[in-house]
Amino acid sequence: MDIYREQIIDLYEHPLNYGELETADFSYEEDNPLCGDVIRIDVQLDDNHRVAQVAWQGNGCAISQASASLLTEEIKGMALADLKSFSAERLLELVGVPLSQARRKCALLSLKVLQVGAASVSTPSANLPNRPDE
Amino acid sequence: MLDVDKIREDFPILNVEAYPGVPLVYLDSAATSQKPHVVIEAMDAYYRQINANVHRGIHRLSEEATNAYEAAREKVARFINAPDSSQIIYVRNATEGFNLVAYSWGRHNLQAGDEILLTEMEHHANLVPWHILAEEKGVVIRYIPFQADGTLDLTNLDALLTEKTKLFSFTAVSNVFGTINPVKQLVAAGHAVDAVVMVDAAQAVPHTAVDVQDWDCDFMTFSGHKMCGPTGIGILYGKRHLLEEMPPFMGGGDMIKRVTLAGSTWNDVPWKFEAGTPSIAEGIGLGTAVDYLSSIGMDAIHAHEQFITNYALEALSEVKGIILYGPPASHRAGVATFTLQGMHPHDISEVVDKDGIAIRAGHHCAMPLHQRLGVNATARASFYLHTTTGEIDKLAASLIRTRKLFRL
Numbered sequence: 001m002d003i004y005r006e007q008i009i010d011l012y013e014h015p016l017n018y019g020e021l022e023t024a025d026f027s028y029e030e031d032n033p034l035c036g037d038v039i040r041i042d043v044q045l046d047d048n049h050r051v052a053q054v055a056w057q058g059n060g061c062a063i064s065q066a067s068a069s070l071l072t073e074e075i076k077g078m079a080l081a082d083l084k085s086f087s088a089e090r091l092l093e094l095v096g097v098p099l100s101q102a103r104r105k106c107a108l109l110s111l112k113v114l115q116v117g118a119a120s121v122s123t124p125s126a127n128l129p130n131r132p133d134e
Numbered sequence: 135m136l137d138v139d140k141i142r143e144d145f146p147i148l149n150v151e152a153y154p155g156v157p158l159v160y161l162d163s164a165a166t167s168q169k170p171h172v173v174i175e176a177m178d179a180y181y182r183q184i185n186a187n188v189h190r191g192i193h194r195l196s197e198e199a200t201n202a203y204e205a206a207r208e209k210v211a212r213f214i215n216a217p218d219s220s221q222i223i224y225v226r227n228a229t230e231g232f233n234l235v236a237y238s239w240g241r242h243n244l245q246a247g248d249e250i251l252l253t254e255m256e257h258h259a260n261l262v263p264w265h266i267l268a269e270e271k272g273v274v275i276r277y278i279p280f281q282a283d284g285t286l287d288l289t290n291l292d293a294l295l296t297e298k299t300k301l302f303s304f305t306a307v308s309n310v311f312g313t314i315n316p317v318k319q320l321v322a323a324g325h326a327v328d329a330v331v332m333v334d335a336a337q338a339v340p341h342t343a344v345d346v347q348d349w350d351c352d353f354m355t356f357s358g359h360k361m362c363g364p365t366g367i368g369i370l371y372g373k374r375h376l377l378e379e380m381p382p383f384m385g386g387g388d389m390i391k392r393v394t395l396a397g398s399t400w401n402d403v404p405w406k407f408e409a410g411t412p413s414i415a416e417g418i419g420l421g422t423a424v425d426y427l428s429s430i431g432m433d434a435i436h437a438h439e440q441f442i443t444n445y446a447l448e449a450l451s452e453v454k455g456i457i458l459y460g461p462p463a464s465h466r467a468g469v470a471t472f473t474l475q476g477m478h479p480h481d482i483s484e485v486v487d488k489d490g491i492a493i494r495a496g497h498h499c500a501m502p503l504h505q506r507l508g509v510n511a512t513a514r515a516s517f518y519l520h521t522t523t524g525e526i527d528k529l530a531a532s533l534i535r536t537r538k539l540f541r542l
Contacts, residue, residue: 003484004539013541035480035496036510059510061478062540106480 003097004062011066016073019055028117029058032109034102037064039113041072045121049080061106063099068110070094075114083118086111136430136438142520144170144426152490159491159525164309164337164469164498164516166359169423173362176422177415188414189388189405203414206421207404213424214335214354215345216371223370223377223404224412228336229259231355231370232303234407235332236263238380239353240301243330246272249298251329253278253286253315254506255308258499260334264303278304280506284311284460291323299329303353306338310500310514311460312443312469314338321351330376336360340518341439341467343432346371358416363423367416370407377403384409435519439468442517442526446470449530450515455542456533459512468517471498474533476542479513485536491529 021027021042029040037060046052054072058065071091075083091111092104099107142148145168152158160168180202186195188203204219211219225231240263244250250264254277268275276294281287286304295302302324306317317333324331332353338344340361346354353376358367372380382389382400386409391399400406427435444463447470450456455475460466474482483495494514497504504510515529 004481009540031510033501035478036504037478037480038510059478061480061484063481103480103484 003099003103005097008062008066008095008097011069012062015056015065016069017055018057018069020057021053021055026117026121028113028120030109030113030116032060032064032105034105035061035064037061037106037109039064039068039110041068041110041113041117043075043083043114043117045080051075051078051080051083056110060109063095063097063103064106064109067091067095067107071110071114080118080121083114086115135441136434136519138438138520138522141430142522144172145520146171146174148520152492153488156488156490159489159528161515161517161521161525161529162492162494163340163518163521164360164514165494166365167340167362167518168520169364169419170362170426172426173364173419173422177364177419180415180418185415187411199414202421203412203417206417206424209421209424210369213344213428214339214369214371215347217347218374220403221371221374221377223372223407224417225355225368225370225407226366226413227357227359227368228257228334228355229357229368231353231368232259232263232332232334234370234383235353235355235372236267238383238407239330239376240264240267240273241271242379242381244271244273244300247274247298248300249274249276249296251276251278251295251299251302251304251324253280253304255280255284255286255311255313255500255503256303256305257309257334257336258501259336260303260305261502264301273300274298277502280311280313280503283462284308284313285465286313286315295323295327295329297327299324299327301332302329303332303334305334305336306344307335307341307467308460308500308503309337309469310471310498310503310512312337312466312471313461314342314465314467317349317351321349325350337467337469340427341432342436352376358420358423361420361423362426363420364413364416366413367420369420374403377407380407382409383407386410388412430519438519439517439521440464442521442523443468443470445523446515446517446526446529449526450533453530453533453537455537459507468521469514470516471512471514473509473512474537474542477536477540479511481540482513482533482536485539486529486532489528489532489535491525491532493529 024042027042039058044053479495
């Protein structure tokens with residue numbers, strides 16, 4: 001079964017960057033109402049507005065959860081502007097398994113969460129309040 | 135007992151392979167049923183031979199189309215034992231049935247402080263229209279809770295159902311648990327406080343003999359596509375005096391008697407509620423579905439589903455790590471809802487799909503029910519007159535393989 005290749009099951013069992021950050025420059029949470037997947041991502045930026053720390057938590061299907069591990073691993077050190085332009089194709093390539101239209105939504109939930117969160121940080125500034133969504 | 139092999143020949147799609155060399159195991163009839171060839175052919179014949187608009191033309195085709203469309207209404211009336219076919223209103227589906235009552239009866243009859251009583255096991259179709267109405271009118275909504283076994287907890291019914299309750303609406307059969315609710319008892323309890331009582335029969339009419347006069351409900355609604363009929367057609371049944379007093383739901387052609395620039399007068403029921411060109415082929419298809427189900431017999435269908443459900447609950451309970459929801463087979467319709475520990479239902483559905491097995495995964499349009507269960511989704515296998523024990527065995531075997539794949 002291609003879609004459940006070893007790496008997906010590994011990440012489902014042992015997620016990367018799982019947890020939450022004490023202080024974050026932005027954090028955002030959303031669910032996929034179709035299946036009830038939930039993902040929250042916390043990001044802390046450094047002085048150069050690059051990703052210094054990232055953590056995520058949530059629950060849901062293997063695809064959505066593995067995708068969150070892969071995405072958060074990929075964006076470490078990435079500039080805020082690059083987060084905003086991170087393409088869906090790039091994440092799907094990272095996930096690397098053939099997905100139906102319905103399951104693409106599972107895979108892309110983490111990216112949506114990241115980008116809505118990132119959009120709330122308009123101009124890079126060191127004085128942003130924590131967790132602007134709360 | 136049903137001759138299931140023979141019945142399976144009636145459904146062309148059951149010969150379709152899910153994947154090359156993998157036969158289809160369709161266990162998602164509660165979402166939508168498959169269609170017997172007689173229904174498909176009746177709709178085809180309408181378009182090929184008598185396609186015309188109804189209630190309008192004087193020409194032969196229009197007359198034949200009208201006759202076929204109205205004959206289907208008669209068949210539906212007899213099928214649910216409605217006193218008269220004028221009490222059978224064509225809608226798109228049960229969802230539209232609820233919306234029609236909410237917008238037409240509800241807006242007209244409910245005021246701030248009035249109460250609507252629902253249950254925590256309702257489908258969104260029997261929740262959201264009332265939420266919209268409650269927001270607009272300041273109506274209060276209360277809910278009957280369910281117990282761990284998926285049956286309603288009626289211990290506090292007297293406190294929930296009071297003289298403030300103007301509408302009591304509940305499902306006859308839960309689309310998640312399969313629970314068969316005590317409809318007659320609940321209708322009588324509602325009438326004891328002078329509430330109008332509406333029944334969601336979307337999961338009842340396809341699977342068991344329903345008699346609206348025996349239930350004594352004021353409104354009842356169901357969808358055609360879950361009972362071997364096409365999509366886009368459903369039924370709202372109502373008691374005559376209520377239908378007569380209600381204002382129209384939508385305005386347009388066919389629902390009027392006379393229109394002047396100053397205003398309009400409404401057509402008689404049921405047409406008062408049927409604005410615009412209706413789903414003619416679908417109505418005819420639904421009538422044929424009623425004929426088909428009647429020819430097999432609703433009691434025989436119900437008995438077969440009881441047998442299959444019993445078999446399924448036993449077979450599935452053998453799967454390690456499974457949690458089954460809902461009452462024992464004796465109290466439930468043909469539904470088995472479950473989760474596997476350590477797996478999301480979407481993953482379960484995706485893996486068994488590769489074995490050709492179609493089951494539903496998600497919240498089944500019953501999010502409040504899942505919130506009460508404390509899970510964000512479940513997997514659901516649902517059965518119909520063509521389901522075999524061999525298909526249940528395939529599901530159980532596939533679930534065991536699914537667990538292995540996830541290293542459980």
